[in-house]
Amino acid sequence: MFKKIVTLAAISAxxxxxxxxxxxxxxPSVSAETAETPSSDWREDYAYSMGVAAMHYAYPFWRMAxxxxxxxxxxxxxxxxxxxxxxxxxxFWHATxxxxxxxxxxxxxxxxxxxxxxxxxxxxxxxxxxxxxIDRYFTFELSGMDSDNFAYISELTYGRDGGDFALLxxxxxxxxxxxxxxxxxxxxxxxxxxxRTYVGSEEDLPLVHEIQKHYRLTPLSQLGQExxxxxxxxxxxxxxxxxxxxxxxxxxxxxxxxxLTENPPSAYEASxxxxxxxxxxxxxxxxxxxxxxxxxxxxxxxxxxxxxIKRAQIVGAGEAVVHSNGWTYSREYGRAGAGGxxxxxxxxxxxxGIVANDAEEAIYYGGYVGDDGQPLHGxxxxxxxxxxxxxxxxxxxxxxxxxxxxxxxxxxEINRYSIGDRTKGLVRDADGGLTIAIQAEPPADADxxxxxxxxxxxxxxxxxxxPGESLLKGEWSLPLVSVVDTEVTxxx
Numbered sequence: 213m214f215k216k217i218v219t220l221a222a223i224s225a226x227x228x229x230x231x232x233x234x235x236x237x238x239x240p241s242v243s244a245e246t247a248e249t250p251s252s253d254w255r256e257d258y259a260y261s262m263g264v265a266a267m268h269y270a271y272p273f274w275r276m277a278x279x280x281x282x283x284x285x286x287x288x289x290x291x292x293x294x295x296x297x298x299x300x301x302x303x304f305w306h307a308t309x310x311x312x313x314x315x316x317x318x319x320x321x322x323x324x325x326x327x328x329x330x331x332x333x334x335x336x337x338x339x340x341x342x343x344x345x346i347d348r349y350f351t352f353e354l355s356g357m358d359s360d361n362f363a364y365i366s367e368l369t370y371g372r373d374g375g376d377f378a379l380l381x382x383x384x385x386x387x388x389x390x391x392x393x394x395x396x397x398x399x400x401x402x403x404x405x406x407x408r409t410y411v412g413s414e415e416d417l418p419l420v421h422e423i424q425k426h427y428r429l430t431p432l433s434q435l436g437q438e439x440x441x442x443x444x445x446x447x448x449x450x451x452x453x454x455x456x457x458x459x460x461x462x463x464x465x466x467x468x469x470x471x472l473t474e475n476p477p478s479a480y481e482a483s484x485x486x487x488x489x490x491x492x493x494x495x496x497x498x499x500x501x502x503x504x505x506x507x508x509x510x511x512x513x514x515x516x517x518x519x520x521i522k523r524a525q526i527v528g529a530g531e532a533v534v535h536s537n538g539w540t541y542s543r544e545y546g547r548a549g550a551g552g553x554x555x556x557x558x559x560x561x562x563x564x565g566i567v568a569n570d571a572e573e574a575i576y577y578g579g580y581v582g583d584d585g586q587p588l589h590g591x592x593x594x595x596x597x598x599x600x601x602x603x604x605x606x607x608x609x610x611x612x613x614x615x616x617x618x619x620x621x622x623x624x625e626i627n628r629y630s631i632g633d634r635t636k637g638l639v640r641d642a643d644g645g646l647t648i649a650i651q652a653e654p655p656a657d658a659d660x661x662x663x664x665x666x667x668x669x670x671x672x673x674x675x676x677x678x679p680g681e682s683l684l685k686g687e688w689s690l691p692l693v694s695v696v697d698t699e700v701t702x703x704x
Contacts, residue, residue, distance in 0.1 A: 255505035256512075259491055263513025264520070266488045269554045271521055272359035272562035273471040274464060277448060278455035279566060280331050280402065282317070284447055292316070297329040302339075302442045304330045306424040310411060313623040318456065319566035320619045320673060323630035324611050325349070326420050328407030328427055333445040335401045337432050338378040340392060341365060344426035345374045349410035349608045349677065351573055354379065356399040357475040359562040360549045361570055363396035368572060368678065378432065379403060389435065400475035405429075406567060410608070413636060448474070458518055461511035465499055521563050526580060526587075526617065526671065530556035537690045538581040539674070546570035564619060575683055577674040579612075583692045590652035590667040595696050600644035605680030605688060609633055612648065612674045614663055624664035625654075631663045632675075650693070 284301035287293075291314045297305045307327040315321055332339050341352065343365070351366035365377045376392045381401075388394055407427065409420050434440045448470055452463035473495045477485060485494045491510060492502045499507070524530070528540030532553045542548070545568040548557040561568045568576060581587055582594055596612070604610040611632030614622050621629045631638075631648055639659050641647055649660040652667045663672075672693075682688045 253505045253508075255503060256509040259506035259509025260513045260516075261509075262487065262491055263493075263510040264517045266491065266493045267514055267517025268521065268558055269484065269488070270468045270472070270493070271518070271558035272549075273357055273475070274450075274468050275455050275562050275566065276357045276359065276402075276404070277450045277467050277471045279317075279404075281447055281449055283329060284331050285449070297327065300330050301444055301447060302330065302332055303429060304328050304405075304407070304424075304427050306421075306427070308421060309417070311621070312627065312629060313621045316620055317566075318619040320564055320613070320615050321621075322408065322611075322675065323613050323621075324609065324632070324634075324675065324677070325408035325410050326417075326424065328352075328405075328409065328424055330405040330407075330429055331447075332379065332403045332405055332429060333401055333443070334379050334381050334398045334403055336381065338380050338384065338386075338388070338394075340428075340430045340432055340435050341377045341379065341395075341405065342426075342428040342430065343374040343377070344423065346372050346409070346423055348372075348412075348420075348423075349408075350423075351408050351569070353406040353408075353567060353569060353573070354396070354398075355404045355406065355567040357402050357404075357471060358400070358477070358549050359557060359567050360399070361546045361567065362399050364570070364573065365395060366573060376435070386432075388432070392432075392435070399478065402475055404567060412634060458515050461514035462499060462507060464514045465493060465510055469493065469495070469497055469499065521559050524555070524559045525564050528578060528580065530559060532556045533560070534686065537692050538583065538585075539577045539579050539690045539693075541575060541577045543571040543575065543684065543686070545576060546573075571679065571684060573678065575676045575679045577676070577690060579672040579674065579693050581693070582695045584695050587669060588650075588665075588671055588693065589669050590665045593649070593651040593655075593696050594665075595694050596648040596650065596691050597694070598646045598648075598691055600641075602689070602691070603633065603646065604674070604676040605682045606676050606678055607680065608677035610674065610676045611635075612663060612672055614650075614665060615671055615673065616666055617669050617671070622664065622666045622670060626662070626664060628662070628664055631661060635661070 283297040284299065286298055288296055288298045294309050295307055295311045295315045296317055299305060310323055310326065311321040349367055351364060353361055354363045355361050377395045378388055378392050379395055380397045382397055409423055411417060411420055430440050451466040452460050458464055476495050488494050489497065491506060492499050528535060530553065532542045532544040532548060533540050533556065534542060542556065542560065544551055544553060544556060545561055547570060548561055579588065582592065609632060611630045613630040616622050639661055647661060649655045649662045650665050652665045655662050676683055
């Protein structure tokens with residue numbers, strides 16, 4: 213516990229100065245008048261310093277509050293409704309097409325599998341997730357409100373035979389019927405179920421749709437009944453308006469307090485929460501009773517802490533992050549908070565991905581700079597070369613996906629958002645290797661393996677699903693993202 217507190221405090225002190233100098237095309241969340249310079253009021257200054265640490269810790273709870281409300285309570289029209297979860301309160305929403313540029317939620321979604329999403333309330337009795345036999349890669353990632361994973365129902369954990377799998381309320385002492393497998397006790401009443409089912413091609417979609425029809429969520433007391441009456445628990449509408457822009461900092465803290473109250477942090481975080489209690493930040497605490505000076509400090513801290521998280525993401529900040537050949541990755545993603553690294557949990561799990569797979573299920577390699585040491589930008593052309601035998605060692609598949617700095621897809625003329633070992637029409641080099649062209653304009657060679665880039669800053673993710681030992685041990689050599697020519701003309 214001491215290491216966790218020190219890590220947060222040290223990062224808070226360092227990032228205020230160090231990250232303020234990081235270059236990134238990020239618009240301020242609020243006006244300069246709101247994020248005013250520190251005052252001479254010690255209470256305000258103290259609340260600001262502690263508040264930045266609190267924001268680094270609590271960001272996932274704030275983000276999840278918005279994601280939960282947006283994905284369960286909002287109604288969307290096509291085409292957004294085809295790729296963005298909606299009406300998923302204690303029931304599955306299924307994507308019917310691979311995620312594309314109609315997704316505007318951030319979180320760097322995949323372009324490899326169809327999502328099946330549900331926000332599930334597990335409090336009074338177990339919730340049973342039923343799956344049919346599945347003839348392909350699949351995974352159901354189970355995450356708490358802090359964005360940490362606590363269990364999986366996947367090909368790796370239970371095989372492809374299907375079955376009934378129970379999520380247990382905290383402290384539940386009942387017995388499960390024969391044939392129902394206990395997966396785990398939930399860490400918080402609200403659980404995000406993130407299902408992914410592999411899609412080989414557009415022609416493969418109807419087969420996946422048929423599989424999705426047999427994914428079921430059922431309260432234990434109704435298991436086996438033909439007609440199920442699913443409870444519809446009340447869902448908080450966040451007190452602030454957006455997880456992308458902070459326009460009311462104190463409403464952000466009010467949202468955080470509410471979520472922490474309904475989803476109390478783990479017992480091992482009690483010492484950390486005692487620090488934030490002085491600011492009235494935490495379960496059951498009332499911000500309205502805080503003095504005005506401290507409120508001003510907290511308001512500034514919400515804004516600056518959020519900006520630091522965004523800037524830290526693009527440079528791969530965090531002691532658990534490995535830097536190699538211009539790529540950043542960590543085998544701690546997925547459960548960084550459980551390991552005590554709350555900053556990495558906020559920056560790379562929650563801000564970058566909403567949630568992230570455990571390394572055994574998938575490793576994410578973020579590409580941010582070229583071999584010239586400069587951030588990736590559409591004013592340059594890049595190549596990634598994978599010699600024969602040097603592709604990622606995976607049991608499932610791998611891909612490279614393109615994102616803008618907002619962690620959304622980049623719209624392009626050929627509607628290609630990723631490229632990988634399953635891409636239709638992939639052309640191999642004469643020696644069996646693979647070269648990928650990353651640039652804004654179509655390559656001169658019409659047969660090139662082109663991943664379209666925007667005409668501004670961008671970043672990429674190499675996903676390795678079911679990575680082999682060389683990846684899990686950090687022994688695989690990541691490919692350079694090489695600049696192949698200098699400036700290219702970009703149309704206005």
